[in-house]
Amino acid sequence: MKNKKLVMIPGPTPVTRSIQDQMGRETVAHGDPGFVKDFKQVIEDLKDIFKTKGEAFVVAGTGTLAMEMGIANVTKEGDNVLVVSHGHFGDRYVELCERKGLKVDVLSSEWGTIVPVEDIEKKLNEKNYKAITVTHVDTSTGVCAPVAEIGEIVKRFEDTVLIVDGVCATAAEPEYLDEMGIDVLITGSQKAFGVAPGLAIVLAGPKALKRRKSLGTIRDYYLDFEKWIPIMNDPAKYFGTPPINLIWGLQESLRIIKEEGIENRYKRHEKVGKAMQKALEEGLGFTVLAEKDYRAVTLSCVEYMDGIIDEEFRKILAEEGVVVAGGLGSFAGKSFRLGHMGNIDTHYLVSTISAIERTLYRLGIKDVLGKGVSTLTEELIK
Numbered sequence: 001m002k003n004k005k006l007v008m009i010p011g012p013t014p015v016t017r018s019i020q021d022q023m024g025r026e027t028v029a030h031g032d033p034g035f036v037k038d039f040k041q042v043i044e045d046l047k048d049i050f051k052t053k054g055e056a057f058v059v060a061g062t063g064t065l066a067m068e069m070g071i072a073n074v075t076k077e078g079d080n081v082l083v084v085s086h087g088h089f090g091d092r093y094v095e096l097c098e099r100k101g102l103k104v105d106v107l108s109s110e111w112g113t114i115v116p117v118e119d120i121e122k123k124l125n126e127k128n129y130k131a132i133t134v135t136h137v138d139t140s141t142g143v144c145a146p147v148a149e150i151g152e153i154v155k156r157f158e159d160t161v162l163i164v165d166g167v168c169a170t171a172a173e174p175e176y177l178d179e180m181g182i183d184v185l186i187t188g189s190q191k192a193f194g195v196a197p198g199l200a201i202v203l204a205g206p207k208a209l210k211r212r213k214s215l216g217t218i219r220d221y222y223l224d225f226e227k228w229i230p231i232m233n234d235p236a237k238y239f240g241t242p243p244i245n246l247i248w249g250l251q252e253s254l255r256i257i258k259e260e261g262i263e264n265r266y267k268r269h270e271k272v273g274k275a276m277q278k279a280l281e282e283g284l285g286f287t288v289l290a291e292k293d294y295r296a297v298t299l300s301c302v303e304y305m306d307g308i309i310d311e312e313f314r315k316i317l318a319e320e321g322v323v324v325a326g327g328l329g330s331f332a333g334k335s336f337r338l339g340h341m342g343n344i345d346t347h348y349l350v351s352t353i354s355a356i357e358r359t360l361y362r363l364g365i366k367d368v369l370g371k372g373v374s375t376l377t378e379e380l381i382k
């Protein structure tokens with residue numbers, strides 16, 4: 001019998017049965033009173049959980065659309081923007097902003113490290129930046145940016161709107177908009193929320209909404225906060241057809257989050273991230289590529305030991321029942337990316353580490369069986 005394949009890439013993540021059931025319901029009219037109530041609840045829950053007095057937007061699209069929505073509503077052509085990049089997804093904001101005619105300055109770190117917050121502060125003092133973008137967890141490097149510290153700095157710059165890309169962080173790494181100084185949080189449904197791909201989720205705090213108002217009519221149509229605010233406040237209204245079944249999926253995800261408690265969810269991710277990273281490094285002999293102090297809890301970028309060929313490793317691992325992603329950019333061919341976020345329990349974690357052990361064994365590293373699992377278990381039962 002073939003092994004069931006666990007999808008342990010850094011998104012999409014496993015979609016639990018109760019969320020699948022919601023997405024599998026018979027689609028109703030978008031004006032259906034039951035759906036309107038559900039959509040309203042989703043918007044209220046997002047604002048409550050991520051703590052903003054501003055607005056929440058849930059529209060059909062992916063994380064990239066959310067990135068675009070974030071920047072389009074707080075800048076106009078010719079504005080200065082600062083992009084802090086810790087990898088591939090930080091860099092994505094550079095092209096996106098340039099295409100919008102923004103003047104972009106970039107602060108980049110070497111992959112696996114972060115841009116020091118002092119450098120960010122220094123740069124903000126040099127020019128009037130209308131926005132700064134920071135990727136909370138860059139999925140290409142497994143690096144987590146010190147968003148709380150950056151938020152404290154940006155709070156002092158009245159004219160600068162802080163946009164945080166939470167696609168690989170939201171619902172796993174702490175993100176409280178108003179108190180942390182995050183003005184726009186952009187994210188998607190397919191990672192730590194554990195819903196299928198297809199929802200662009202954006203939260204905008206008071207500073208960002210004030211900026212949007214001051215811009216008048218903007219060029220973008222589908223992305224315009226002003227078009228969507230009436231719908232998000234009263235989903236009985238229409239602007240674009242809502243992705244009904246995905247919204248039900250998100251509603252169930254938010255129910256799971258509320259049941260777990262967001263603080264507990266953050267703590268669980270921290271524990272799981274550390275345990276998985278210890279099992280991979282100390283148990284099995286891999287190296288996690290991100291610097292120790294800035295490791296994400298949501299995924300690990302894992303460097304192979306000598307003699308392991310990336311494609312062969314991932315093929316055998318898939319036969320053993322676990323799908324992981326390849327490394328990106330300068331990490332390509334040398335590493336794999338393992339997601340450990342969302343609605344996953346101990347079964348997923350133990351099975352994943354055990355499948356990695358079996359893969360290494362099949363590749364000739366014979367003394368690993370049980371070592372990763374025992375390190376993982378010791379950490380998890382603490």
Ligand SMILES: Cc1ncc(COP(=O)(O)O)c(C=O)c1O
Binds near residue numbers: 062064065089
């Ligand atoms: C940090 C980050 N930002 C943005 C994106 C883009 O999201 P999407 O692929 O949903 O468009 C991703 C995708 O993995 C991501 O990890």
